[in-house]
Amino acid sequence: MKTIISLLLVLVFATANAAENKYFEAMTKAVEKQKSASTIEAFLESANTFERISQMEKNEWLPLYYAAHCYIIISFMETDNSKKDAVLDKAQQFLDKAFQLAPGESELFALQAFLYPSRITVDPMGRGMEYMGKMNQALDEAIRLNPDNPRSYYLRAITILNMPEGFGGGAASARPIFEVAKQKFYNFQPKTSISPDWGKEQNEMEMSKF
Amino acid sequence: MKTILLIIGQLLVIFAHSQVKISGAIKLKDGEPVSGANLFLQGTYDGCTSDSLGQFQFKTEETGTHLLVASFVGYQTNGISLDIKDSDITGLSIVLKEEASELDEVVINAGSFEASDKKKSVLLKPMDIALTAGANGDIYGAFGTLPGSHLVGEEGRLFVRGGESYETKTFMDGMLVNSPYYSKTPDLPTRGRFSPLLFNGMVFSTGGYSAEYGQALSSIVDLNTTALEPKDQSNISIMTVGIQGSHAGRWENTSLALTGELLHTGLSNKIFKQNIDWEKDPVIAGSTLLFRHKTSETGMIKTLGSFNLNSSSMIFNNQTESAFQKITLFNFNSYVNSTYNEMLNKKWMICSGIAFNSDKEKINIDEQQILTTRKNGQLKVNFTNFTSEKITTKIGTDYIFYDYSQNILMNGDFLLSFSNEQFSGFAESELKVSSQLAFKAGIRAEHSSVLQQSSIMPRLSAAVKTGKNSQVSLAYGQFRQNPEDDYLKFSSALTPEKSTHSILTYQYKKDTRSFRIEAYNKKYSDLVKFEDEYSFQPENFTNSGTGYSRGIDVFWRDQKPFGKSDYWISYSWNNSKRNYRDFPVEATPHYVSAHNLSVVYKKFFMPINCFVSTTYSFASGRPYDNPNNPVFMADKTKPYNDISLGLTHVLYLFSKQTVLHVIVNNVLGFNNIYGYNYNSKPNELGVYGRNPVTPASKRMVVALISFQL
Numbered sequence: 001m002k003t004i005i006s007l008l009l010v011l012v013f014a015t016a017n018a019a020e021n022k023y024f025e026a027m028t029k030a031v032e033k034q035k036s037a038s039t040i041e042a043f044l045e046s047a048n049t050f051e052r053i054s055q056m057e058k059n060e061w062l063p064l065y066y067a068a069h070c071y072i073i074i075s076f077m078e079t080d081n082s083k084k085d086a087v088l089d090k091a092q093q094f095l096d097k098a099f100q101l102a103p104g105e106s107e108l109f110a111l112q113a114f115l116y117p118s119r120i121t122v123d124p125m126g127r128g129m130e131y132m133g134k135m136n137q138a139l140d141e142a143i144r145l146n147p148d149n150p151r152s153y154y155l156r157a158i159t160i161l162n163m164p165e166g167f168g169g170g171a172a173s174a175r176p177i178f179e180v181a182k183q184k185f186y187n188f189q190p191k192t193s194i195s196p197d198w199g200k201e202q203n204e205m206e207m208s209k210f
Numbered sequence: 211m212k213t214i215l216l217i218i219g220q221l222l223v224i225f226a227h228s229q230v231k232i233s234g235a236i237k238l239k240d241g242e243p244v245s246g247a248n249l250f251l252q253g254t255y256d257g258c259t260s261d262s263l264g265q266f267q268f269k270t271e272e273t274g275t276h277l278l279v280a281s282f283v284g285y286q287t288n289g290i291s292l293d294i295k296d297s298d299i300t301g302l303s304i305v306l307k308e309e310a311s312e313l314d315e316v317v318i319n320a321g322s323f324e325a326s327d328k329k330k331s332v333l334l335k336p337m338d339i340a341l342t343a344g345a346n347g348d349i350y351g352a353f354g355t356l357p358g359s360h361l362v363g364e365e366g367r368l369f370v371r372g373g374e375s376y377e378t379k380t381f382m383d384g385m386l387v388n389s390p391y392y393s394k395t396p397d398l399p400t401r402g403r404f405s406p407l408l409f410n411g412m413v414f415s416t417g418g419y420s421a422e423y424g425q426a427l428s429s430i431v432d433l434n435t436t437a438l439e440p441k442d443q444s445n446i447s448i449m450t451v452g453i454q455g456s457h458a459g460r461w462e463n464t465s466l467a468l469t470g471e472l473l474h475t476g477l478s479n480k481i482f483k484q485n486i487d488w489e490k491d492p493v494i495a496g497s498t499l500l501f502r503h504k505t506s507e508t509g510m511i512k513t514l515g516s517f518n519l520n521s522s523s524m525i526f527n528n529q530t531e532s533a534f535q536k537i538t539l540f541n542f543n544s545y546v547n548s549t550y551n552e553m554l555n556k557k558w559m560i561c562s563g564i565a566f567n568s569d570k571e572k573i574n575i576d577e578q579q580i581l582t583t584r585k586n587g588q589l590k591v592n593f594t595n596f597t598s599e600k601i602t603t604k605i606g607t608d609y610i611f612y613d614y615s616q617n618i619l620m621n622g623d624f625l626l627s628f629s630n631e632q633f634s635g636f637a638e639s640e641l642k643v644s645s646q647l648a649f650k651a652g653i654r655a656e657h658s659s660v661l662q663q664s665s666i667m668p669r670l671s672a673a674v675k676t677g678k679n680s681q682v683s684l685a686y687g688q689f690r691q692n693p694e695d696d697y698l699k700f701s702s703a704l705t706p707e708k709s710t711h712s713i714l715t716y717q718y719k720k721d722t723r724s725f726r727i728e729a730y731n732k733k734y735s736d737l738v739k740f741e742d743e744y745s746f747q748p749e750n751f752t753n754s755g756t757g758y759s760r761g762i763d764v765f766w767r768d769q770k771p772f773g774k775s776d777y778w779i780s781y782s783w784n785n786s787k788r789n790y791r792d793f794p795v796e797a798t799p800h801y802v803s804a805h806n807l808s809v810v811y812k813k814f815f816m817p818i819n820c821f822v823s824t825t826y827s828f829a830s831g832r833p834y835d836n837p838n839n840p841v842f843m844a845d846k847t848k849p850y851n852d853i854s855l856g857l858t859h860v861l862y863l864f865s866k867q868t869v870l871h872v873i874v875n876n877v878l879g880f881n882n883i884y885g886y887n888y889n890s891k892p893n894e895l896g897v898y899g900r901n902p903v904t905p906a907s908k909r910m911v912v913a914l915i916s917f918q919l
Contacts, residue, residue, distance in 0.1 A: 026255055041246060045259040048248035051281075052257045055250075071283075082721060086284040086309075129337075133440040 023057050027194040034066060035198075040077050043070045054094070061105065062194060064098035067091075068111060069198075075118040084122050091115055106146030107196045113138035113155050117162075135159065150184035154199045157181055158206060171210060178207050230294055233267035234302025236260050236280055244306055247282040252289070270294065280304045315645050318673040320685035320715040320728070321418035323356050323765075326411045333724050333767060340406040342810055344825035344854030346873060346912070348401040349412065350391070353431065355808040357728070357763030357780040358416035361829040361850055362801045364884040364903050366399025367391055369801045370416050371732060372759025372786030373428030373709075376694055381423065381432045383512060383549045385565040386610065388586050390431075392494065392520050393541035393571050397884075397903045398486070403518060403543065405469075408498070410436045416763070417711040417730055418685030421636040421652030421669045422592065422606060427691045427709040427734070435512055438502050439465035447916040451478050452494075454916075463504040470497045482907040489536060490523035508559075509552030517544040529887035529901040538574040543567075561592040561606075578620040584695070585613040600642050608634040614695050626699040630660035630692070638669070646675040658692055660702050665690045679720040685713040693738045693751075701748035707755075708736045724767045732759040737790035757788030757796070777811040797843040800885060803829040803850070821858040827851070834885045837898040851880045867918040875910040 030053065034046040047070035054063035071091035075084050092115065098108055116135035120127050142152040157177035163169020181203050190197040232251075236244045243264025250257025251270055258268040273294050281287040285306040292299060308314070325334035338352070345351030350368050353359060360369040367375035380390035382404070394400035406412075411434035415423075423430045439458040447454040452473035459466050476491040496518025503511045523538040549563035565588040573580045592606030615627035638652030652669040671685040690706040697704065715728040737755025745751075761784035769776040783805055789796040807828040814821050831846035839845055855877050859870040876882075884903040892898050 022255065041262075044246040048246075048250075048257070048259045051248055052250045052255060056253065056255055083284070090283050123335075130440075137441065 023053070023060070024194065026053050027062065030063075031066065031194050034070065037070075040074050043074050043077070046070045047074070051094075054097075059101060061098040061101040061108070062196075064094045064101070065107065065111060065196065068094035068098065068115070069196075072111070072115050072118060075115075076121075081122055084118065088115060088118055104145055106142045106149045107151070109138045109142035109145065110149055110151040110155060111196075113142060113152070117159060148184060148188065150181050150188050150203070151196070151199045153177055153181035153184055154203045157203075161206065175207075175210060178203060182207065228296060229269040229271055230273075230296065231267060231269055231298040231300070232278070232292070232294075232302070233265070233298070233300045234304065236264045236266060236282075236304045236306065238285075238306055238308075244282055244285070247280055247285075247306070249278060249280050249304075251292075252277040252279050278302070278304075280306060282306055285309055314675075314678065316642075316648050316673045316675045316681055318640070318648055318650050318671045318683055318685075319717070320671055320673070320683040320713040321711070321730070322413055322415040323353075323358075324411070324413045333719075333726070333765065336406065336410055336412060338812075339412060341812065341821070341823050341856060341858065342825060343823040343856035343873065344827060344852065344875060346401065346875070347406060349404065349406050349409075349431070349433070350402045352406070353414045355778075355780060355810055355825060355827065356414060357726075357765050357782045357806075358429075359782070359806070360784070360801055360803055361806055361827060362832075362884070363850065363882060363905060364397050364399060365801070366394070366401050368429065368431070370429035371730060371761060371782075372757075372784050372799075372802055373732075374799070374801065377426060377428035377691065377709075379423070379426035379430050381430060382514070382547060383435055383563065384422070384432070384561060384592070385547045385549065385563045385590060386425075386586075386588055387545065387565075388567045388584065388612075389543055389545075389569045392518075393539055393543075395522060395524060395537060395539050396526060397887075398906055403496070403516070403545075404433070404498075408435055408500070408514075409433045416728075417732065418669070418671060418687050418713045420650075421638045421654040421667070422604065424608075424634050424636075424654055424656055424667075424689075425632070425691050427689050427707060428732075435500070435514060437510065437512075438463075438504060439467050439500075444919040445916060446919060447914055449473075449914040450481075450912055451475050465500075465502045467500040468497070471495070478910075478912070479907075482910060484907050485904055486906050487525040488523070489525055490521070490538070492520065492522035494518060494520040505550075505552060509550070511548070511550050513546070513548040515544075515546045517542070519543070527901060529899070530890045532889055532891070535575050538572075540572040541570065543569045557595060557597045559594040559596070561590075561594070563590045564588065565590075575620075579618075580620070581617040583613070583615050587611050601639055602642075603637070603639040605637045606635070608632075608636075610634075614699060616699055628660050628698050628702060630658055630698075632659075632692075633657045648673050656690065656706075658706065660698065661692060661704060661706065662702075663705050665706060676716075680716065680718040683713075683715040683717070685711065685715075687711050693753075696743075697738045697740070697751050700746060701751045703748050704738065704751060705736055705753050707734070707738065707753070709734050722769045724765070724769075726763075726765040728763045730759075730761060730763075732786075734758065734788060734790075737788065739790055740792060743792065755788065755790030755793075757786065757790060759784060759786030761785060775811065775813050777809065779810075780806075780808045782806045794842055798833050800832055800834055800843070803832050805830040819859060819861070821860075823856040823858075825852075825854045827854075832885060835888075836886070836900075837888050837892075847883050847885055850882050850884075851878075852882065853877045853880075863917070869914075869916040871914040871916070873910075873912050876905075876908060879908050881908070 030046060030049045037043045037046050047067050050063045050067035054067060057063060068091040071087050075087040078084050078087060095112055102108060113135045116131040120131045139152050139156050142149060157174045160169050160177060161171060161174035185200040185203055236247050238244060245260055245262045245264060247260040249260060249266045251272060254272055256268055256270040258266050260266040275291060275293050277289045278292050279287060279289045286309050288304055288306055290304060324332045325336050325339055326332045339349060340347060342352040342355055353368055358371050362369050365375060368378045369375050370378055380387040390402055391400045392403055413432040415430045419430050439460050441460050444457040454471040456467060456469035473494040474491060479488060479491055498516040501513040505511060519542045521540045526535050526537045528535050545567045547563060547565035551561045553559050567586050569584045571582045588610045590608045592604060595603045610632040612630045618624040634656045636652060636654040640648060640650040642648045650671045654667045657664040667688040667690060669687040673681055673683040675681045689709045692706050693704045710733045713728060713730045718725045734757035736753040737757060738751055738753060739755040740751045742750055761782060764781045767778035784802060786802055787796045787798050809826045812823045829850040831849050833843045833846050835843045836845040855874045857872045861868050882905060886900040886902055889899045
């Protein structure tokens with residue numbers, strides 16, 4: 001009888017644990033898969049996976065974060081200007097939901113700052129000023145919330161690099177910020193194995209061009 | 211014991227449940243496969259992404275009834291219910307429909323041109339207005355390059371579709387701006403008091419506008435001020451014609467911005483030969499304060515306070531009087547408006563506002579003096595109801611008081627004055643039958659205390675999609691406007707002037723290209739007519755004037771993305787005649803040119819970091835009355851031509867953003883003539899002498915350097 005009861009208890013706990021493990025497992029697999037993605041199709045597949053996880057785990061901001069991240073990358077890869085906004089709207093929807101769950105999360109502000117320059121590419125003349133301001137605001141907030149988040153610095157550096165020199169951009173102005181980003185990446189330890197941990201390679205790749 | 215075993219047994223069964231395969235294909239209505247769509251069982255982890263042929267397949271351990279959801283960016287999410295037992299489900303077919311985006315929705319827009327950053331359906335952005343060459347950074351100058359407006363160089367105000375400048379009214383955040391232009395001296399253009407940079411949305415309606423707007427016969431300009439300032443910043447600009455500075459402060463939900471300017475054309479007038487003999491060069495001093503406070507996610511309080519004064523003095527060759535006169539102008543204007551908008555709940559939105567305007571103008575003509583004071587105040591409340599997705603209803607009421615007084619010291623001391631209280635109410639409903647078809651019906655009622663008259667005006671409009679990228683829009687409306695101050699001060703035994711608009715518009719917009727053609731017919735009645743413009747006899751003024759105006763406006767724009775070209779062409783044809791004022795017969799008024807053309811071209815030159823804008827404007831000859839010709843208003847000026855240029859260069863000086871901006875008007879130096887002033891008496895040969903009305907200088911160059919501090 002005792003054996004049966006303990007067996008029963010084990011089963012009940014196992015089921016409860018399984019639910020949590022299932023989330024972690026699914027995320028680990030999805031994050032791994034996203035890291036190897038390189039085409040719009042692959043990122044879309046990753047985005048879909050994260051979206052499926054997000055609609056199951058309604059209190060987790062990470063699936064929403066990753067889904068938004070995938071769509072932002074897709075928007076940068078998309079060459080048809082008329083589709084970009086729809087993709088970015090989708091990314092923004094995920095971000096907005098994530099902000100509701102984790103309003104003080106530096107990573108979300110950094111990701112928001114990653115979204116804005118893609119909006120600018122649709123209509124640089126009309127949107128440049130507005131979204132540049134918004135982007136800087138988001139980065140300031142990301143840095144304020146967590147000064148050790150390396151992605152904020154990497155994103156700031158890359159924007160400055162891509163701005164024309166006449167506007168205060170260019171390699172010379174961007175370089176010191178890349179250096180800061182490099183240092184921050186070096187010291188950065190993600191909270192969990194599924195927490196945001198991207199940008200280090202990109203940062204080094206950009207720096208190797210100098 | 212048995213029960214427990216049974217439970218365990220059942221639990222084990224759940225864990226050991228065999229997998230079921232679910233597969234099928236996803237496509238669009240026209241059969242095209244959708245690749246990359248997300249398909250999943252709602253409430254589970256199970257799902258997949260469709261492949262390049264739209265095929266999908268995934269496994270699940272679930273049983274029972276589940277919803278299979280299909281979603282894809284830009285398409286409406288669709289779902290089908292599945293009853294999962296222990297066999298595979300194959301051959302499913304799911305069809306996705308395109309999401310109704312803003313661009314695919316029909317928009318009622320007959321008569322109106324909108325510039326906005328937010329809406330996708332518009333043809334212009336606020337930046338376009340600020341950077342149009344030839345507009346000199348003036349809102350009205352930029353609207354002058356749009357179809358429907360006439361080029362009237364000696365005025366600088368908007369003349370729309372055969373209508374006089376007073377027939378266009380300006381609103382800021384829905385509140386009336388009674389004196390939107392600086393005071394003007396004879397035969398010289400004026401400009402708007404407000405900088406285009408204050409606004410992030412502008413509507414220029416050339417007719418058929420909503421019942422929310424009244425007291426405008428031809429046209430309205432509605433300007434939406436910007437929301438919160440993005441951040442703390444200061445700015446200083448040094449121009450060849452003066453200096454401007456601004457400082458903005460930003461807190462979490464509040465921002466405050468202060469700008470000040472001092473403009474003096476003395477230096478510029480010395481460099482560019484003036485056709486005017488300036489006794490004292492024009493000076494403008496002004497300041498604007500902007501306060502913004504966000505009260506909630508949807509709520510905003512906006513307050514704008516502004517004052518400015520302008521003065522100038524010149525020797526005017528008064529051809530009519532055959533005399534040189536010293537004309538000195540002094541104007542002081544202050545304007546305050548405060549608005550509050552918020553969603554009260556999910557169904558109701560409130561828009562309310564209060565505004566005050568005071569304008570004092572002193573004109574000295576030699577020893578004579580005319581002192582005019584205009585004061586007005588406004589209260590306005592609108593409620594918008596969103597109860598039904600298909601019907602939006604707006605109701606509102608509006609109260610305006612207006613005090614006018616004019617003291618004329620000219621062979622005696624005369625005081626002319628009147629006061630008016632204007633009560634208005636309106637209701638308007640928009641019915642969206644589908645994304646393809648929409649109707650709008652409104653009614654406006656007004657009562658004027660000085661005229662002791664009430665009027666009711668219907669407004670109707672509709673729009674229907676004629677294709678994925680095109681639509682047809684219609685508008686009809688009746689409009690009333692009180693007679694101008696210059697007549698009301700002599701007589702209150704008048705009725706409001708009336709116009710009736712009928713408009714038909716076709717618009718096509720695809721990717722970077724937009725095309726729009728609009729035909730209109732406007733009928734005027736109850737226009738003020740008189741024998742003598744300055745008579746103290748009330749019976750001198752009647753409402754027997756009539757007129758018509760019809761025409762076709764065409765707009766084409768092709769806006770290639772960054773680095774490539776962007777241009778627009780606007781052409782207007784107008785045919786209008788009136789018998790009003792002191793006209794002996796029906797004739798085309800002096801401000802109407804039958805053909806108006808503007809070509810605006812903009813390009814950003816990457817290698818030199820320079821934004822270049824050019825505008826070519828053409829207007830066919832305008833009629834003028836030649837007393838030597840027995841036929842009234844039968845002569846025409848030669849056509850008007852102008853090419854203007856604007857250059858903007860952004861650079862970093864001392865690691866601060868610096869903008870260099872140069873504008874050149876009439877680059878090629880066309881000799882433009884706006885009309886002629888004739889002597890009131892013939893010379894000894896029986897011929898009336900004349901003097902042409904020309905621009906103050908042939909070319910104008912203004913340079914500006916702006917630092918961000």
